[in-house]
Amino acid sequence: MKIVTCIAPVNIAVIKYWGKRDNELILPINDSISSTLDANQMCAKTTIMASPNFLDNKLWLNGQEENFDQPRLKNCLKEIKKRIYTDESKENIVNWNIHICSENNFPTAAGLASSAAGYACLVFALAKLYNIEGDISGLARRGSGSACRSIYGGWVKWCKGEAADGSDSLAVQLAPPSHWADMRVIILVVNESRKKHSSTNAMKTSMSTSTLLTTRAETIVPARISDMEAAIKAKDFAKFADLTMRDSNQFHAICLDTYPPCFYLNEVSRSIIEFVHEYNDFKESTQVAYTYDAGPNACLYTLENNVSELLAVIDEVFPTNAAREEYIKGIPVKTIQLS
Ligand code: PMV
CATH class of the missing domain: 3.30.70.890 (GHMP kinase, C-terminal domain)
Known part of the structure; x- marks a missing residue:
């Protein structure tokens, strides 16, 4: 069994993202800028357990069991699995079922960027579970567009990108919180x-x-x-x-x-x-x-x-x-x- 727990903060946009040029890949029609709040305050906390003994994948959100087969969750998992390095000689964790348990310490879906913190946290936790290296903002974007900005702290810009496959639609840190x-x-x-x-x-x-x-x-x-x-x-x-x-x-x-x-x-x-x-x-x-x-x-x-x-x-x-x-x-x- 492998267990990881992560927290990810909310971000508040000062130049808003609104409108997608591609609904499936979640590609925006404009750049946006936000600040990521303190990680110890308004945040999502996610624990993921992977075990060869789990019979099913399961998901709990704020204590309530939810359907695992959600398109955005599936998209995140599909993209993450493309980035996993697999060592054929070892038992492969990627084949184990997972249990995801996530909670917010603030109102969910009340326009307080709960999905941003939630998906950033989920993707970060999955990246830790599967030892994924490098930028993961593009993976978080597949869960909820604004989630890509919560991957970084401080002042963050989500560049809309030009590529049709979304490969350059990523978040970058403009300045750390200390700035x-x-x-x-x-x-x-x-x-x-x-x-x-x-x-x-x-x-x-x-x-x-x-x-x-x-x-x-x-x-x-x-x-x-x-x-x-x-x-x-x-x-x-x-x-x-x-x-x-x-x-x-x-x-x-x-x-x-x-x-x-x-x-x-x-x-x-x-x-x-x-x-x-x-x-x-x-x-x-x-x-x-x-x-x-x-x-x-x-x-x-x-x-x-x-x-x-x-x-x-x-x-x-x-x-x-x-x-x-x-x-x-x-x-x-x-x-x-x-x-
Ligand atoms: O990432 P979504 O689909 O929850 O959209 C968020 C859109 C706004 O919060 C209104 C603006 C923004 O840039 O965060």
Whole structure:
């Protein structure tokens, strides 16, 4: 029997991925950039056991047994098995059945990048189980596109690539977490329930119905990506925040331009957006930026010296019923449950 356990963190996109040019290979229509959060905070934890005595493959997700025959899991396994070095003289672990047990320490499928952490963790654990060397971001991509960015820490770019087989659609680290050591993320959990539109289905509908989507991918994102890379490199918070908020708003505009539309933001999400702009205006400088993925929960980026004042103001404006503070290393996160 062989057992491996790994953890992988969530990543939060600041230039969003939305739209696939190839659904099977999970190839995006634009580059994207994210930051990977601290591995000890919002993360997925996966244990994989392989044994010649297991009669079946099995999968448990957050304590619940799930169907193993899921297309994305099968794709990841198929691709991983192509990279396994097999020594014919030894008993081959690749022929053993496996039991996978994965859990998230945060709400699953509530637009908090749970699939990114989950698939990054799964692929990382499988790579360890089968001793696979080299870049594995392309393997994680086959599980969930954004998962490829959680393979690396710090600031990460997923290059969309040009090759039809997806061989150059990989994640690269732009800068380690230590580069912008005072960057902080505050997550405002507006709603923990599972999202109505899965990102896979919504992206497909956007591809076939939104006229804004290709304009964004072709004419707006390329310049935004290079501006964002420059802002991160220079640690220019005002520029970083401006690009982050505009890109989040544009992504949600595309969701609205999708037909039928996908509404991910709710009243509370919108009032957080207004609050951030009012707060920055009041301070006469940009101190905080919001971004939202496919869900109503807000991710706020700010710098360490603003955190305590910002939290005090958030506490006044939005009633909270729980707060979890864990500043460790990497890009630390604070999660606040809004009632
Ligand atoms: O990787 P998916 O299929 O869960 O898509 C994620 C898409 C967004 O989270 C909305 C944006 C992003 O770049 O992470």
